[in-house]
Amino acid sequence: MLQERIEPAWIDAFETLFRRCALQSGDVVAILGETQSRPVLLELARLALSRFGVRSFTLVLPSVFSAGEPVSRSTGASDALQQLAPVIAALAGSTLVVDCTVEGLMHAPELPAILQGNGSTQPRVVYVSNEHPEALVRLLPDDATEARVKDHVRRVRAAQAMHVRSAAGTDLSISLQGAVVGGNWGTTTRPGTLTHWPGGLVLAFPAAGSVNGTLVLAEGDVNLTFKRYIERAITLTIENDHITRIDGQGVDAELLRSHYAAWAELDGTAARPPACAVSHVGYGLNDAARWDSMALYDKRDFNGTELRAFAGNFLYSTGANEVAGRHTRGHFDFPLRGCTVTLDGAVVVDAGQVVRP
Structure with missing residues (x-):
């Protein structure tokens, strides 16, 4: 099994991603995770962002576990945000949201409000798929x-x-x-x-x-x-x-x-x-x-x-x-x-x- 530790090549890969997203010094970046997120992805994002001179913060929300329904996978719709207004406001006020939730925000009900922004800032979101970092490096x-x-x-x-x-x-x-x-x-x-x-x-x-x-x-x-x-x-x-x-x-x-x-x-x-x-x-x-x-x-x-x-x-x-x-x-x-x-x-x-x- 591949080990999930910090590797320099993996930090470099995240840096490359952020450069291609036109990240600039002074931008505000939110790293979004949940308790079931792959921890190494959040840490790699944080370390790569430190090379840009941006202001960043990390939000880790409780993962939601549903009873009485079949197992769900590949939904593209993280339910970790639970319509929490302060969380949505924080993400909407960011320049970039690095989405490290397990399923991602692609079909999450909160996404339109996040992408709409807060009036002065309109964010863009990059979902880092819940892969082992080795795969992400291969697929830059x-x-x-x-x-x-x-x-x-x-x-x-x-x-x-x-x-x-x-x-x-x-x-x-x-x-x-x-x-x-x-x-x-x-x-x-x-x-x-x-x-x-x-x-x-x-x-x-x-x-x-x-x-x-x-x-x-x-x-x-x-x-x-x-x-x-x-x-x-x-x-x-x-x-x-x-x-x-x-x-x-x-x-x-x-x-x-x-x-x-x-x-x-x-x-x-x-x-x-x-x-x-x-x-x-x-x-x-x-x-x-x-x-x-x-x-x-x-x-x-x-x-x-x-x-x-x-x-x-x-x-x-x-x-x-x-x-x-x-x-x-x-x-x-x-x-x-x-x-x-x-x-x-x-x-x-x-x-x-x-x-x-």
């Missing part, structure tokens, strides 16, 4: 990935439809009309925005009723919420955004059925449970990220952002989707290999390979 942001993501964000925003096919049997139609599209390359310099490190992907949150077809999770694809490579194929039938059938044999399919059923019961909408509906779709663009990396980490050392971003994967996720008006803590991320992705008929990913200009 770079100019090429940033340019590539920005280019594909423009393409997806200009498109009316995305279509996904694979030799395994995936045939998925996605309307992009009314979708909210964004991209992430690991850094941000613009006030009022959020990024996450590692980065390197483009995503669309489709409007309600936009996704239909068949999604086949083939051998070697990833159930990232469970941190498992798929060993036996699973076929998902998707109608009007929702998974209506899960076909397949073996433990992979059984685990999926069991967890979805638990969230359907909790959400109280068995006919159309939001946990079974599309959250976002997109594809990875990070050449440094590797599909096989999950095999080399203990589960506790690995949050899986790398597998969301490896170049050429098609990422299908279910759960909360604010654009479609669906809210749930149940969430799955499925990075698929070998898919062909088209935008209005133009191929952008060809059998798992990003089409280069």
